[in-house]
Amino acid sequence: MNIPSKADVVIVGGGVAGCSIAYHLAKIGITDVVLCERRQLTCGTTWHAAGLVTQLRATQRMTELAKYTGELFTRLEQETGQATGFKRNGSLRVATTPARYEELARGASMGRNFGLPVEAVTPGEIKERWGPVNLAGIVGGFWFPHDGQVNPADVTMAYAKGARTGGVRIIENLPVTQLFVENGRAVGVMTEQGKIEARIVVICGGMWSRDLAAEIGVTVPLHAAEHFYVVTEAIPDLPRNLPVMFLGDEWTYYKEDAGKLLVGFFEPVAKPWGQKGISKDFRFDALPEDIDHIAPHLEAAANRVPLLADTGIQLFFNGPESFTADGRYLLGETAEVSGLYCATGFNSLGILSSGGVGKSLASWIRDGRPPVELIDVDVRRTQSFQRNRKYLEDRTVETLGLNFDMHWPSRQFVSARGVRRSPFHDRLVAAGAFMAEAAGWERPGFFGTAQEVVNIEYSYYRPSWFANVRAECQNTAENVTIFDHSCFVKYRVEGPDALKTMNWICAADCDVEVGRVVYSQWLNEIGGIEADVTVTRLADDAFLVVTVAVSQRRDLAWFKRHLPDGARVHIVDITSGLPMLAVMGPKARELMARVSPDDFSNDGFPFGTSREIDLGYARVRASRLTFVGEFGFELYPETEFAAHVHEKLVEVGNDLGLKHGGFFALNSLRMEKGYRHWGHDIGEEDTPYNGGLGFAVALDKPGGFFGRDALLTQRAEGTVRRRLVQVKLAGGPDMPMLYHNEPLVRDGAIVGSVTSGAYGHRVGASLGLGYVRNADGVTKDWLADGKWEVEIAMKRYPIELQFGPWYDPRNARVRG
Secondary structure (H helix, E strand, C coil): CCCCCEEEEEEECCCHHHHHHHHHHHHCCCCCEEEECCCCCCCCCHHHCCCEECCCCCCHHHHHHHHHHHHHHHHHHHHHCCCCCCECCCEEEEECCHHHHHHHHHHHHHHHHHCCCCEEECHHHHHHHCCCCCCCCCCEEEEECCCEECCHHHHHHHHHHHHHHCCCEEECCCCEEEEEEECCEEEEEEECCEEEEEEEEEECCHHHHHHHHHCCCCCCCEEEEEEEEEEECCCCCCCCCCCEEEEHHHCEEEEEECCEEEEEECCCCCCEECCCCCCCCCCCCCCCCCHHHHHHHHHHHHHHCHHHHHCCEEEEEEEEEEEECCCCCEEEECCCCECEEEEECCCCCHHHHHHHHHHHHHHHHHHCCCCCCCCCCEHHHCCHHHHCHHHHHHHHHHHHHHHCCCCCCCCCCCCCCCCEECCCHHHHHHCCEEEEEECCEEEEEEECCHHHHHCCCCCCCCCCCHHHHHHHHHHHHHCEEEEECCCCEEEEEECCCHHHHHHHHECCCCCCCCCEEEEEEEECCCCCEEEEEEEEEEECCEEEEEECHHHHHHHHHHHHHCCCCCCCCEEEECHHHCCCEEEECCCHHHHHHHHCCCCCCCCCCCCCEEEEEEECCEEEEEECCCCCCCCEEEEECCHHHHHHHHHHHHHHHHHHCEEEECHHHHHHHHHHHCCCCECCCECCCCCCCCCCCHHHCCCCCCCCCCCHHHHHHHHHHCCCCEEEEEEEECCCCCCCCCCCCCEEEECCEEEEEEEEEEEECCCCEEEEEEEEECCCCCCHHHHHHCCEEEEECCEEEEEEEECCCCCCCCCHHHHC
16 A cells, blocks of 8 residues: 655544544645545444434534534535435424423523524424324424434545545555654654654544553543444335434434434433453444343333334444543644644534534644634543543443433533542531532532432522522621632742743733732633633742643643743642632631731731741641632642641631532622633633733733733724623522523624623622623623613523622722
8 A cells, every 4th residue: 555654634533523624624725634544434433323413502612513514514415526415304302391491492592692593392383393203291392494414424425525626635444553742742643554744643533542542641531332223114104304303301312214213312321332442443333232221212212202113123223432521522632742633532423513623623723723712622621530441431321321411500420420539528528518520520519418418409590509509608708618629720830931931921920029929811822811820929930820620731731832932941730739728708817817826917918919827737828819709818738738727727617607618609609709710701712801801911011921912903903892791680589590601682682692600699699791792892881771681591581781790899808
């Protein structure tokens, strides 16, 4: 076989994702591309996909990518001359419970943000569109006329044909056996026919991706699971234009397939597969039938569609597909190796994601950054421990069913838990903590009785822990509360050029006196926010950086890749050695005075100050900061002193009303103050001026900073056309809850959406943060002049908007 010795881009894997990326690279003029497929195109997972083409996803960006895919399928066959089997027959999402209907209605409202056609339908209207259905128990649903279905193998071949026409070389029967890395950068691959050097390597290897990446120390956490569907014998008079129908409450979907019905399942307890490895010779293969496993769902399907009871099954199919630890796919440049990209782990959503994935990753490769905010699926969100095979096996039992499970606000995983625990974990559980999870960390969600913690009830309105969170928020406002923030990530930056480096990467000025804390953002080329951090100057040549838990590997990689040339500096992740407690509330000063002889007065310990103090028998770094809008301190004991520090605080705090607080309360408290959360309220496409954080930018500091030019351009324009605002539902405490992506409406027109929300217990209202846009600028007058509403589950409610916080706008409580 004659293979090239060099290429600009090498793609590993010829499924739908790899072929789409090749197609889209050619579309933007990157044609020196080689796609290596180990056997034949589509032979891994793609060939047996169901071929569903739906557009509504869990978030706005993911919906936009799926929407683009559907639009691409309408023209791909005509462009390439290769049949795709695409037909736009629409889809029905059907609810059998009020809670499911609420979920679907909220998703439908989100889709309206960017013109996704969607229509609420009654049971009778469902029957008109899907005649064979039994309406028993159905409360309603939603009709998506632009959804449809496609032949997965054919559409992949269309991508491949378009890529070849554009100059891409696709080579089958060419397994990649090794990835090459030099000086932290991908430089090529080894195949069974020899080495191919490359500037960029893209892993699209499906369920083989994890092990291929792991060989060079790269984390691509996914695991294969068995996925089941049945195809009936031919059904006389079955309409060929029957829509796809989803019944999430019954874990089942239905699709017309050449006069037959394909019935597929995303059961809540799945079967992981391939734990001991997957043969490189696995191709176009099915797994053994397991009728017992799927029998309860097949029985329910026969009840929902009675003609199934009288129709034979022509095919009982079981094939493997790859699933990730959080149910979202893995896209983008890896944290460990520059120039190594991936597009894999599609959780049975590869076909409907393929177009958006290909277009986005092609632009990412060309520009060195994602074309739009893709935080939800960015591979850098993953944690190193998630490469663990047993963890992935156990989590996959749950993640397959996430496609159809209820997507409750604050829903917690129940599998593969307890991986990362703070030194306070057992004490917090003993105090009544319901543990939530973030980045594998166990952290308190709320505190309650044993019965309350065990018997939680999720809700889109008021979850079962609503009163518990209210009590924690009130205690924080009236007394003093301890929050465990050990999951926050800490880096130590040190070296002769530490200040030069920090000032280059941070938008704020880090040249402050030792013992001062600086709030700052790290920006990209377009001024978007890549990280939201606090920076404490420990010494002339040393800094402590604190960032959010999910950004642990992402922010470290960003820092290392944006160092000034020749900088003499190093960064160390010290998260494991430096847990953190936040002591917050008006009685925090008195509590601290009881455990430490240091001066905690406003003059002796001003806001934004950080220093080491005595606490009990320990030495602890204390920083006077807040993320809750009350007076308080963040305490950083080294790990071996952590239990002692917690013990001393609890010992002396009873008569001060000292209680523990969880992250659900933290979200409520920060919402009342309008404190931003990276990944929700600010991100890659939001500049500090968009996010209302211009106060944290030092445009004129010596030497400038990365992203400064983009901010200068935006400031020169004189108007901010897209701006983060604070939202409050009018009408009192009985209003529905805001969570994310609810449309914001001015004078009847959608002009933005909510980014995050919570109930504000100190102000007694449902609150949110969100962006609004106006071509002539978002100003106070423009906000004041409009009639404002928010759309929640297809209904509109009056709201108030402002730039400042709803709680303590003058920061009197923070100043103590």
